[in-house]
Amino acid sequence: MNPATLFGLCGAALVGIGLYGLLTDPRLLRKIIAFNLVGSGVFLLFGVVARRGAEAGLGGDPVPQALVITGIVVAFSATSLAVALLLRLHDTGGGATLDDAADGDGTDRPQS
Amino acid sequence: MTPLPDALVAGVPAGAGWLVAAIAWPVIALLLVIAGGERLAARVGVLALPIGLAIAAAVALGVAGSGELVYHVGGWAPPLGIALRADGLSAAMLLVTAVVAGGAGIYALADFGPPRAGASGRTTLAFWASLLGAWAALNLAFLGNDLFNLYVALELLTFAAVPLVCLDGRAETLKAALRYLLYALVGSVLYLLGAVLLYGAYGTLDLGLLAKAAQPGPATWAAAALMTAGLLAKTALFPLHLWLPPAHAGAPPAASAVLSALVVKGSFFIVLRLWFEALPGLANAAAMQLIGLLGAGAILYGSALALRQTRLKLLVAYSTVAQIGYLFLVFPLAFDAAAGRLVAGAALTGGLLQAVSHALAKAAMFMSAGLIAVTLGHDRIAGLAGLARARPTSLLAFALAGVSLVGLPPSGGFAAKWLLLSAAVATGQWWWAVVIVLGGLLTGAYLVLVLMRALEEPATAAAPLQPIAAWREAAPLTLALLAVFMGLAGVMP
Numbered sequence: 001m002n003p004a005t006l007f008g009l010c011g012a013a014l015v016g017i018g019l020y021g022l023l024t025d026p027r028l029l030r031k032i033i034a035f036n037l038v039g040s041g042v043f044l045l046f047g048v049v050a051r052r053g054a055e056a057g058l059g060g061d062p063v064p065q066a067l068v069i070t071g072i073v074v075a076f077s078a079t080s081l082a083v084a085l086l087l088r089l090h091d092t093g094g095g096a097t098l099d100d101a102a103d104g105d106g107t108d109r110p111q112s
Numbered sequence: 113m114t115p116l117p118d119a120l121v122a123g124v125p126a127g128a129g130w131l132v133a134a135i136a137w138p139v140i141a142l143l144l145v146i147a148g149g150e151r152l153a154a155r156v157g158v159l160a161l162p163i164g165l166a167i168a169a170a171v172a173l174g175v176a177g178s179g180e181l182v183y184h185v186g187g188w189a190p191p192l193g194i195a196l197r198a199d200g201l202s203a204a205m206l207l208v209t210a211v212v213a214g215g216a217g218i219y220a221l222a223d224f225g226p227p228r229a230g231a232s233g234r235t236t237l238a239f240w241a242s243l244l245g246a247w248a249a250l251n252l253a254f255l256g257n258d259l260f261n262l263y264v265a266l267e268l269l270t271f272a273a274v275p276l277v278c279l280d281g282r283a284e285t286l287k288a289a290l291r292y293l294l295y296a297l298v299g300s301v302l303y304l305l306g307a308v309l310l311y312g313a314y315g316t317l318d319l320g321l322l323a324k325a326a327q328p329g330p331a332t333w334a335a336a337a338l339m340t341a342g343l344l345a346k347t348a349l350f351p352l353h354l355w356l357p358p359a360h361a362g363a364p365p366a367a368s369a370v371l372s373a374l375v376v377k378g379s380f381f382i383v384l385r386l387w388f389e390a391l392p393g394l395a396n397a398a399a400m401q402l403i404g405l406l407g408a409g410a411i412l413y414g415s416a417l418a419l420r421q422t423r424l425k426l427l428v429a430y431s432t433v434a435q436i437g438y439l440f441l442v443f444p445l446a447f448d449a450a451a452g453r454l455v456a457g458a459a460l461t462g463g464l465l466q467a468v469s470h471a472l473a474k475a476a477m478f479m480s481a482g483l484i485a486v487t488l489g490h491d492r493i494a495g496l497a498g499l500a501r502a503r504p505t506s507l508l509a510f511a512l513a514g515v516s517l518v519g520l521p522p523s524g525g526f527a528a529k530w531l532l533l534s535a536a537v538a539t540g541q542w543w544w545a546v547v548i549v550l551g552g553l554l555t556g557a558y559l560v561l562v563l564m565r566a567l568e569e570p571a572t573a574a575a576p577l578q579p580i581a582a583w584r585e586a587a588p589l590t591l592a593l594l595a596v597f598m599g600l601a602g603v604m605p
Binding site: 015019022028031035038039042045046048049052053063064067070071074077078081082085086088089092093094095098 | 271281282286290293294301304305308315
């Protein structure tokens with residue numbers, strides 16, 4: 001198993017762990033961290049693709065590396081937006097999870 | 113240095129510069145709004161609207177003249193550079209985006225207008241910045257010809273749309289915004305994962321080059337499935353629709369109009385581009401029927417839930433969930449079983465017409481629902497009695513928008529559903545025809561429900577009503593009239 005494959009499997013594991021946390025943990029901060037895990041897994045896969053696509057003389061294909069940089073910036077902005085909203089939610093007394101049956105709780109039960 | 117080969121350096125054809133303007137102008141306006149600060153945000157924002165509409169019209173004229181406009185950014189052709197491309201689909205969506213954003217902006221001047229002395233203008237600044245950011249992202253989504261460009265457009269769209277949901281800062285809308293953001297982020301990360309796989313397999317993300325290179329195989333299948341799933345989460349197709357009703361109902365009316373009419377169409381457009389442009393040969397009957405099944409589920413479930421709602425804005429939001437289902441019926445109906453690929457025919461035109469007419473009608477509906485809520489002080493459907501006498505124009509706009517949603521002639525909704533129905537009959541997929549008809553009946557049912565209540569006379573003496581300036585009712589009425597008479601555009605010479 002060469003290093004590229006090892007990193008690829010590691011990336012796949014990160015995506016799996018992150019998706020599990022994103023879907024099952026009710027705490028919002030955990031969901032945000034889990035999203036970052038999934039993002040990291042995807043970026044690792046980009047790295048593997050860059051390594052595998054390397055031309056002679058280059059260590060790695062530069063295009064996926066550029067895509068990773070863009071992806072990191074996007075994930076960072078997404079995390080900061082989410083954390084800002086979470087802080088504001090907490091400050092208005094709304095708690096730190098999405099499970100509150102009193103208001104619009106993301107299910108289809110008729111709401112008053 | 114050796115000069116670059118001609119194949120990689122393309123000239124700019126006349127008219128294609130408008131594509132850059134279409135993306136650049138909302139961004140420039142956004143920067144001007146931020147630079148202007150709270151005092152000037154509304155004035156700068158509203159001045160940006162007609163210029164954006166003019167640019168969209170210029171792109172549409174260019175496409176009408178040459179059939180397609182292509183712009184290679186920096187003069188570098190793919191696979192080395194990225195391309196912007198405008199065809200008929202893009203031009204139509206650019207136009208409807210400009211029209212609806214313009215209408216919503218003018219309507220929003222009452223709530224998000226120039227600040228009075230002493231009042232905080234933060235929400236106004238946030239609204240105009242988000243509106244212009246969403247507009248820029250939508251234009252990029254309609255013009256981008258590269259899967260990663262489209263990813264950037266999707267992200268920008270999400271970041272601009274999420275603040276629109278929680279502009280009033282209440283805990284309820286903040287939760288709705290966070291739920292929307294999380295669904296959208298899962299969607300975009302799945303999309304990105306699919307893009308990685310496609311790049312790893314084919315070495316390019318340009319739609320045209322992928323169309324030539326893509327072969328059915330595990331990598332392509334996995335990538336298509338991941339990207340489609342991610343985009344379905346962002347478009348709120350059943351069963352991933354749970355974020356939409358609280359988000360769209362909790363936003364201010366002008367923001368709801370933009371969210372329901374335009375933002376969900378951006379990710380839908382990218383699904384179209386993915387399947388019709390990049391991977392048309394990948395489609396098979398089973399996959400297309402599955403997407404159609406989800407669409408049918410959205411139509412029936414969304415309409416049935418809309419009937420059960422007690423609040424007007426939630427009814428309109430569930431109606432959006434239902435109407436999005438019609439868009440995804442395009443996939444099974446455009447699938448040519450004999451050729452084994454998706455063809456751009458009557459079904460695709462029907463889907464485009466559905467997107468455009470739904471955008472106009474839903475924006476009109478949310479705006480008139482907002483005016484109704486301001487008039488009565490609440491938006492409970494049971495308490496709408498006396499509305500017809502008090503606010504006939506708003507109710508008329510609501511009813512006309514409903515006419516287009518139900519699909520009565522000569523509205524755009526009728527033309528769209530007619531095209532979809534004839535495609536269903538032509539390909540022998542009669543079950544989708546049944547779904548379309550049932551959806552129309554259910555839509556008519558909840559529309560009639562609202563109108564019945566509004567036409568009643570109030571049992572008790574009416575409470576004093578809030579006055580509304582006449583010009584505020586012009587925006588929804590104009591959009592509703594456009595939706596109702598859009599079906600005539602096809603028969604005009």
